Amino acid sequence: MVVKAPAVKLSSGYEMPIVGLGTYARNAEPGQVRQAVEWAIEAGYRHIDTAAIYHNEEQVGEGISNKIKQGVVTREELFVTTKLWNDKHAEADVLPALQESLSKLKLTYVDLYLIHWPVSVNEKSEDTEIDYIETWRGMENVVKLGLARSIGVSNFNKEQLTRILSVAQIKPAVHQFEISPTLTQHDLVNFCIQSSIAPVAYTPLGLLSDARPEFTGKDVIKTDPKLGELAQRYGKSRAQVALRYLIQRGITVIPKSFTKSRIEDNLNLFDFKLSQEDVDIVDGYNLNLRCVPALTMAKLKNFAF
Ligand SMILES: NC(=O)c1ccc[n+]([C@@H]2O[C@H](COP(=O)([O-])OP(=O)(O)OC[C@H]3O[C@@H](n4cnc5c(N)ncnc54)[C@H](OP(=O)(O)O)[C@@H]3O)[C@@H](O)[C@H]2O)c1
Numbered sequence: 001m002v003v004k005a006p007a008v009k010l011s012s013g014y015e016m017p018i019v020g021l022g023t024y025a026r027n028a029e030p031g032q033v034r035q036a037v038e039w040a041i042e043a044g045y046r047h048i049d050t051a052a053i054y055h056n057e058e059q060v061g062e063g064i065s066n067k068i069k070q071g072v073v074t075r076e077e078l079f080v081t082t083k084l085w086n087d088k089h090a091e092a093d094v095l096p097a098l099q100e101s102l103s104k105l106k107l108t109y110v111d112l113y114l115i116h117w118p119v120s121v122n123e124k125s126e127d128t129e130i131d132y133i134e135t136w137r138g139m140e141n142v143v144k145l146g147l148a149r150s151i152g153v154s155n156f157n158k159e160q161l162t163r164i165l166s167v168a169q170i171k172p173a174v175h176q177f178e179i180s181p182t183l184t185q186h187d188l189v190n191f192c193i194q195s196s197i198a199p200v201a202y203t204p205l206g207l208l209s210d211a212r213p214e215f216t217g218k219d220v221i222k223t224d225p226k227l228g229e230l231a232q233r234y235g236k237s238r239a240q241v242a243l244r245y246l247i248q249r250g251i252t253v254i255p256k257s258f259t260k261s262r263i264e265d266n267l268n269l270f271d272f273k274l275s276q277e278d279v280d281i282v283d284g285y286n287l288n289l290r291c292v293p294a295l296t297m298a299k300l301k302n303f304a305f
Contacts, residue, residue: 002044003267008252010173011196012150014111016079018247019267020047022202022256024054036258037063041073043264049176049202049254050105051083051116052097057104065106080105081112081176083154084139086297089120089130094138098147113139113148114176117155119300129301132160133167140170150174154202155294157304158191165195174198179251180206181221181242184286193250201246203291204253205239220285230281234272237265244269245282 007015021040023033033056037048041063050060064080067073082105088097098113120130132153139151152174153164164172175192179185179201192199207219221227221242231241239255239262246253247269255266274282290305297303 001264001268002042003264003270004044005046005267005270008198008250010150010198011171012173014079014149014173016112016150016174016198016200016252017045017047018252019045019243019269020049020079020081020200020252020254021045021263022254023048023050023056023060024256025258028056028258031059032258033059034063034066036263038067039260039263040267041067041078043267045263045267046073046077047079047081047252047254049081051114052085052088052101053083053116057082057101061105061107075107079111080107081114082110083114083116084135086117086119086121087123089115089128089132089135091134091138091141094135095142095145095147098142102147109146110148112150112152112174113142114151114174115139115153115156117294117297118153118160118302118304119297120302121300125296127300132156132302133163136164136168140168143170152176152197155304158188160302160304161191161195161197171195172197174200176200176202176254178203178290178292179246180204180291181245181282181285182206182218182287182289183291184283184288189249189251198252199250200252200254202254204246204255205242206291207287207289215289215291218287218289220287224285226281227285230278234274236272240265240269241274241278241282244272244274245279248274248279 005019150173152172154176
């Protein structure tokens, strides 16, 4: 069964499918990312999320070009995101960084280019304190050159978003940050929606993913019997309930899976709707705990958390 996800209209005028495939994995096996991208496109995904720092852009590109060659999908139907790494924040470094990503992806443009973090470092990971406003000018330039259709940011806070909005010629169309039933982020999500910035949830399954050992015992999404009953009532999995909860809040989700059946399940979210009472139940699992606290960046000047 091929599933078509609805799209979110961005301030840039382009549309972004509300479900995308996340592709980050610390220990991916050779070919695993390409295979996941191919399974995803076959299942109906039209939105793929990668980043320069994931070191998998070549595989993402291979998966995409294989499916285009096979006639399964056209480039125009796809929405591909990649991200600028922290050591390329000087205005003059943005264009070559994107050109390198495009070459690896075998694409002539990306649909969305994001500043991955507001912090900037050199090759020795030392703070270079480059103002992300300077970086934003480089981002605007790649839109003008036709190399990115939309631009946005990731892992920013409200004050940083406000600063960008106050000077931007091209406003950020997207903010990608961690949102899940255990990190509900109502304040930042509302701010984004009010500012016409589409929120995208990374790590949308939160503690279901066992991302951090210190969360053992707090993984309610995985273990709580009430959520199990709720999922059973809708004939869906716990993961599908978590993703549907985010979508019903107007949030785009980019769950990562390299397992064919889960890739399919994570897109199969459009034949049920949670009642408001059940949305409130899922919302009640909030622990305000980040799976991605990024502690190694915590001392850098522009760190947002
Ligand atoms: N902007 C940023 O700074 C940032 C940070 C983190 C992540 N991201 C992006 O967001 C994507 C998603 O985040 P994430 O990978 O951290 O976490 P996630 O998507 O919430 O969780 C991924 C984990 O959940 C498992 N999983 C997937 N679907 C499942 C299902 N239906 N049932 C049970 N388990 C399931 C996966 O295992 P299997 O693969 O074995 O199925 C994997 O271990 C990343 O891949 C990346 O593209 C961006």
